[in-house]
Amino acid sequence: MIMPGSRSGEAPCQKLDRLSESLGIELHAQRDDLLPFPLGGNKVRKIFRHLRDSPSQNQVWITNGGINSNHCRTLAFIGAAQGARVELILHSQSGEEEQGSAIQLLRGLGAGVTVVPPSGISEALEATENRVRSRGEVPLTIPGGCHSPSGARAYLEVGIEVFSRLRPDVVFLASGTGATQGGLVAAADRMSRPVRVMGVSVARAKEPGTAAVEEAASWAGANSPRIEFDDAFRAGGYGLIDEVTQHAVQIGLTHGLPLDPTYTGKAFAALLEYAERGDLEGQRVLFWHTGGLWNLIDHLAS
Numbered sequence: 001m002i003m004p005g006s007r008s009g010e011a012p013c014q015k016l017d018r019l020s021e022s023l024g025i026e027l028h029a030q031r032d033d034l035l036p037f038p039l040g041g042n043k044v045r046k047i048f049r050h051l052r053d054s055p056s057q058n059q060v061w062i063t064n065g066g067i068n069s070n071h072c073r074t075l076a077f078i079g080a081a082q083g084a085r086v087e088l089i090l091h092s093q094s095g096e097e098e099q100g101s102a103i104q105l106l107r108g109l110g111a112g113v114t115v116v117p118p119s120g121i122s123e124a125l126e127a128t129e130n131r132v133r134s135r136g137e138v139p140l141t142i143p144g145g146c147h148s149p150s151g152a153r154a155y156l157e158v159g160i161e162v163f164s165r166l167r168p169d170v171v172f173l174a175s176g177t178g179a180t181q182g183g184l185v186a187a188a189d190r191m192s193r194p195v196r197v198m199g200v201s202v203a204r205a206k207e208p209g210t211a212a213v214e215e216a217a218s219w220a221g222a223n224s225p226r227i228e229f230d231d232a233f234r235a236g237g238y239g240l241i242d243e244v245t246q247h248a249v250q251i252g253l254t255h256g257l258p259l260d261p262t263y264t265g266k267a268f269a270a271l272l273e274y275a276e277r278g279d280l281e282g283q284r285v286l287f288w289h290t291g292g293l294w295n296l297i298d299h300l301a302s
């Protein structure tokens, strides 16, 4: 089975020269948006690892997410490539997006798509599992966002590789469910010299967000994790944007770095502000780019 995302080298780690110069810091980017897999970003590493850890025959992969979910899109691509059936439960308040390009792509990839209001997710998941079982197939239900111990361990492994080689002082990344950050925090926990892992919240407030990262770090085997979770760049919540987000996306674009307003733009906004405040002076900074190209295009098209 092809398994992109199991090694760091499949996505480049680049020094960003122009941005380093204009921000007065040494800035590198781990380009998980450039993994050899379309539009998946961090979900590529998480999902391949999750599937590798749950082998079985005759499986139907079931998961849930928003209509624009990178997790659902990535699972649909992997299912199509491997000939596995995928059933997606997508939540939408209005159902309006049902004609949109995101859902057309999922259908084109051959995934089964059920759109429900957010309150109907667990019922729809259960009904789908039962339908799969009644056909004599085995349901594999993957948590939304691939927020799972396997997902966190994928980032533990790649984190150890990248941190050992680059030896960054501080890492910035977009933090959603917390599995990616949890894995990287656990990787930092294993380094002999300190690495700060700054999770920038794309949705959650500090307390629940920190708790989720803490849990994911323990899944990845961290003993004494140091969790840093900044919720000041959420712009009001998931998928919402403000001028600070927009400015960060624009700075990225003018330097040839595609950032999106839902995830990476928020993380980069934090990096810009920390740099401006002088908090990153003399530090080797790593921006862990988690993907989000679809979210950028969707934003530009709307």
Ligand SMILES: *Cc1c(COP(=O)(O)O)cnc(C)c1O
Residues within 6 Å of the ligand: 041, 042, 043, 070, 071, 145, 147, 174, 175, 176, 177, 178, 179, 180, 181, 263, 264, 290, 291, 292, 293
């Ligand atoms: C899903 C996603 C994240 C959040 O990852 P978590 O592991 O859920 O915290 C960040 N960036 C992008 C582009 C994503 O698609």
